Amino acid sequence: MSDRLGLRERKKRRTKQALIEAAIRLFDEKGYDDTTVAEIAAAAEVSPATFFNYFSAKDEVVFADDVLYDGLLQEAFAGRSADEQPEDLLLRTIHQLSTADAWSFPFDHELTRIRARLIATVPPLRAGALLRNASLQQRLAHALREAYPEELDALHAAALTGALIGAIDAAMHSDLDREPTTDVVLQAAEIALRGRR
Missing domain, CATH: 1.10.10.60 (Homeodomain-like)
Structure with missing residues (x-):
């Protein structure tokens, strides 16, 4: 059976x-x-x-992988070490998400690039992505607050996760001549959480 x-x-x-x-x-x-x-x-x-x-x-269909986020986030947060700072946890989480095997296509796959271009250029898909990103940001902020109940208040958690999601979204969809790569996503995340380096 x-x-x-x-x-x-x-x-x-x-x-x-x-x-x-x-x-x-x-x-x-x-x-x-x-x-x-x-x-x-x-x-x-x-x-x-x-x-x-x-x-x-x-x-x-374009957002089919969205159902994977919560499980992947939970897995990343479960691996948190006692001395890991919120910014470090978020950067490690983004690295794990961008390299996970669970997605429909690897990050550097042709269809991942086409999907990113579609989201950037098709208004209903762009609107759908913005709504989904807002929901993801709220869930991520909640998880961050739970991971750091003494260190972070709601505003700090929301600002960190909002900056992170916004930076990644901008890196993925604003420059259509450049292919989105794991390095680009990680650089955007680093800039959002640590400032220009």
Whole structure:
């Protein structure tokens, strides 16, 4: 029985991955507004009904990995050492996030770059990213307060995490001629938390 569940889970992951890849490639080739769910499903070789088993709308495909953040953040914060300062914890967390194997594509993958460009240039995706970043920033600030209840107040935690998320977002989406890399993200995080070096 467990083998069957394992096979089923692997098949579901392959289907979800195929839908994500098909959608991002089609959004890039045809444009976000001109791509239909039916076309995404056909490119992934599944039915439109199957698409809706995984995503409720086509914009969700672009943000499919958002469900991974809380688990990855929890894992990073669990590894906190007693003498680790808040800025150091946040920088280590960003490094772990940017190099995690859990994402749909590695950070330096072509589809990661296309996804970043789509988010920067397609208004509904940009709006969705801003809302998701605001939610992520609040969850990260809450986790930081819990990790440092004596050292940080709510304002300090919000300012640190807001600066961090804002800097990374700017680095990922403001210069479309430059490819986003782990180094760029880490440099942006370092500047936000430690100032110019």
